[in-house]
Every structure is written in structure tokens, then in C-alpha cells.
Amino acid sequence: MATIAILIGTQAGARLLAATSEREAALSAEAFLQRLPVRALPAPLWVQCADPGVTGRLTGYLSELQAERVRERDARV
Numbered sequence: 001m002a003t004i005a006i007l008i009g010t011q012a013g014a015r016l017l018a019a020t021s022e023r024e025a026a027l028s029a030e031a032f033l034q035r036l037p038v039r040a041l042p043a044p045l046w047v048q049c050a051d052p053g054v055t056g057r058l059t060g061y062l063s064e065l066q067a068e069r070v071r072e073r074d075a076r077v
Helices: 022-035 052-076
Strands: 004-010 013-019 045-048
Touching (some): 045 052
Antiparallel strands (some): 004 013
């Protein structure tokens, strides 16, 4: 079981999320990012885990999630 830390930067400061599974990490980070105002995206984020595969998958997933919200925001303009 890997320990996963995700740091997300916001205008109000950094938020550190910790999880013991990839799924838990993805769900908690996704929920946090969905609560951010879309104008604050993309937010910088860093994923740390001893397993580089987990780090890469989570980074890619969360980056794409933000990119999708930014594309939706920009399409409305």
C-alpha cells in the first residue's frame, strides 16, 4: 500500500491531500478541484508517491480533469 500526497496550489494557499490508495487520492483531489472556481484553473499540483506509475497516472488524470474544465470555460466565452 502506497502513501500518496497531493499538493494543490490555490490563491488562498496550498492544500495537502493524503491517501493510502490511488482511487482514494483521485477521488479526494477531484472533489477538491471541482469545488475550485473555474477561473482559478488550472491550479498547480504535485503528486508524490513511491510508485512512479501511480504518480504519473494521478498527475495525468488530474491535469486532464483541469484542462477539460478550462476548455468548457473557454468555450462559453
